[in-house]
Amino acid sequence: MNRRKLIQSLAVGIPGILISSKLSAFAVADEAVKEFVEKIMAGPFKPTWESLSNYQTPDWFRDAKFGMWAHWGPQCEPEAGDWYAREMYMEGHWKYKYHVEKYGHPSVFGFKDVINVWKADKWDPEALVSLYKSVGARYFMALANHHDNLDLYDSKYQKNWNSLKMGPKKDIIGGWAAAAKKHGLPFAVSVHAAHTWSWFETAQRSDKTGPLAGVPYDGKLTKKDGKGKWWEGLDPQELYAQDHKLSENSEDNGMIHKQWHWGNGVTPPTKAYIDKFYNRTIDLINKYNPDMIYFDDSQFPMWPISNAGLKIAAHFYNKSIKDKGKLSAVITGKILSDDQKKAMVWDIERGQSNSIEPLPWQTDTCIGNWHYDRGLYNRKGYKTAKTIIHTLVDVVSKNGNLMLSVPVRGDGSIDELERAVVEDIGIWMKANGESIYGTRPWKIFGEGPAQAKSAALTAQGFNEGKGAPFGEKDIRFAVKDKALFATVLAWPKNGSVMITSLPEGSANYPEKINSVKLVATGQELKFERNAEGLKVYFPQQQPAASYANALMII
Template sequence: MLNFETRTGPDFGAAAPTYPAQGVPEWYRDAKLGFFVHWGLYSVPAWAVQHGEGVNIPAEDAYAWHQYAEWYGNTVRIAGSPTWERHQQVYGPGTSYEDLADLWDASAFDADAFVGELVGAGAKYVIPTTKHHEGFCLWDTATTGFNSAARGPKRDLIGEFHDATRRAGAKFGVYYSGALDWHVSDFPPIESDTDLFRFRRHDEHFSRYSAAQLDELVERFSPDVLWNDIEWPDGGKGNDEYAVAALLNRYFDAVPEGVVNDRWGVPYHGFLTREYRHIPGILEQPWESTRGLGYSFGFNQAEDDRHSLSGEELIRMLVDVVSKNGNLLINVGPAADGSIPDLQLAAMRAMGAWLGENGDAIYGTRPWIRFGEPLAPVRYTASSAGVHVHAIDPSAGEVPLPAELAGRDARWADGSVAEVAPTPNGVGSLVIPDRLRGSAVAVATVA
């Protein structure tokens, strides 16, 4: 996946705009866990080609056989692709992708119950997609009739998400597709990474359109996180009032403790994003790992438990990311009706239960002097309470620890205390209590 912080758009030289000076606020660094919610027209077909172990798709076919169900609006336009073929069979040649707006029934969506599941799973912030690349807006916008208040659900879904998230006491953010909008564009389908940046609008009219939508979102919802995707139109990167610099300055005037990501295509960004990527070590700059519970962000009904993270895998991923100075933005992809599929719920609830016992070793922590040990199944986080040792293979019965921790007391999450016993070679060994050996990750705090 691409690193977006290195893409900085046109060089304006001495006429370069002035960007905000805000960094990444402490609340964001303390939060550690957020939930993405990818929900849109793509949730009606809810389908993409299965990916995973044993599936080998040539690079040149990656877009025709896209793993993301939320890219249905693009893959369905690639003649002969599996998505195109399935669409003909299910909906027929006379039904376009945008016609699905009138088939979208969100009658099972209860915002408070939905957000309650996310907060129960440990989320400190919630970021729904307000407009994905398809161009369908999920709020009652004055900029276009192609929105959920006018068609399909006939509801201001983002308004409902916002209100429920605030009531739940979590931070609220918005995802917005800044430079890709297939509804107001007339390009061939994207079939390569080159096409991803070639087939998009950069004109002033579209730049103003995007700016008006983002201004609406900020004015209506004062989002704590502004999460832009796949850059901004080049026509909106200068010194104009509708350009990125002015937009971000207006945003921080409205939300001084807000934060943005790195996907604007300009020299300014807040936290780094890493999508479906394993990071080998600590990153000095605050960053966020994001992915779906399966191989897609949008719900893919073709996936089953072979393609989706279990509760144990999700917990271990969270621990690994936090040990390396990151936040985890894990995604839930609801069905079209607004319900969370059982497979996703099971993993979410397992993580919530684990955090209920071990949250002090995650929330508000910072990296230790290293994230783990090269040959040992262990990760570290640190706080004022000490060094939190995360044994990621508790069934082993003990965890080897470095000399820095040898001879010190460790308190396990069950309240028991044990010494990190020094060994003849100068390192330490910590025995894991029997009760914790079946956990996804067993946690001890070394004071």
């Protein structure tokens, strides 16, 4: 029997797969090689931008406003911050020095070995999701894989390098998904592994100086190199994906950002690599039925060199319609054109829009670094609840959602400083959530001096914290039913605030104002309306978390 007939015979009776014309990806019975390409579920959406532009953001997402994210995987084990698996291979970088001191030289102890020592022995997904729901999160997201390429789920196509076979030997996504379901939260997954191809190129390097100069790091190791090692029988290339020529200017550590769009001299990924990413993601969707997928990509993953991301989106949207009778799925992506924003939800990383967006969007940010950083904990460098709430109120006024990451330690727990921030957020949300959940943007998003000093977006975002801080003259608006919410972003020092957007006879609000309440307490407040605006008198007693004070105006 020739190889093609053997592969076809192996596939007989296996539902949901097609045989690719190229036979190059996965070993079978130690001798045959087969490449299954998962089917796209039939439905109204096709894998084209034109078809996907018929997407409509579901109301659950628009109403939720506030989600929380466990951006947690093996890169949290060293507790040295984000992009550890890339930067540990950069000679001279502090993470390289840290790695050598803690684990040994990356020619001997590479990232595959970090995965091996990651045990997640204090991970309690139910307890963390319960905490996040109690403080006001209305959806929850978990990392499914990062650029380090380890799948944190029962992965059919990353069958050796996943969290059930390696490290914790636990189904991380399965645990998070069960906890989210128990607490009635929509469940999201974040998928970052499309860029492993170029991101991990640092693992192909070697030291340029010192006693080990010229000794290659472990990024080019293959299965045959594992004899007598803990990973004997495994192929590190299934993880590192570095059996390829380096991209142009790969030694320039910043080049990865310029090549994120799969251009500017990046070595093109093979079809087998792209197909494997596609299959892994379809498998993730089919096994765990997430409500939302966050892609750490410009547009859909692999675009514009492949339509793999378009195929994933069509499958996900069609599956949502089939399973739930309506489209309730959400996909987020970055750096989108106006037309691309019609096909998915625009995500802004660590930043926010400076105007009301016509379509729903999301900002994702973190109270610290994306992966856990012990140094930040020691410096007490986390964002405060005040900063997070100010961001949330501003984002919601502009038709957005906030996805907040709380870094998780390698062992699966969060530290006491993080917990205190989370609990403080909960105090405000319990008192003022009515002004957030289920709201929509008003005719204008707000008023006040901070907006005049706001910073423009750069790349996928990154304008948070670059403008002026919010104060008592900064007010943000949102509406729900017949109520207008005006949130004053500090407690007024003189006991009153003038809302200049609401003068008598205002075109924005021509109706009579009958009532102004402090949402946190339900207290009716004295007010005056004249040609200058609406003057509201605050009570003497400040409620808890009075750094943002929502007023309900009817």
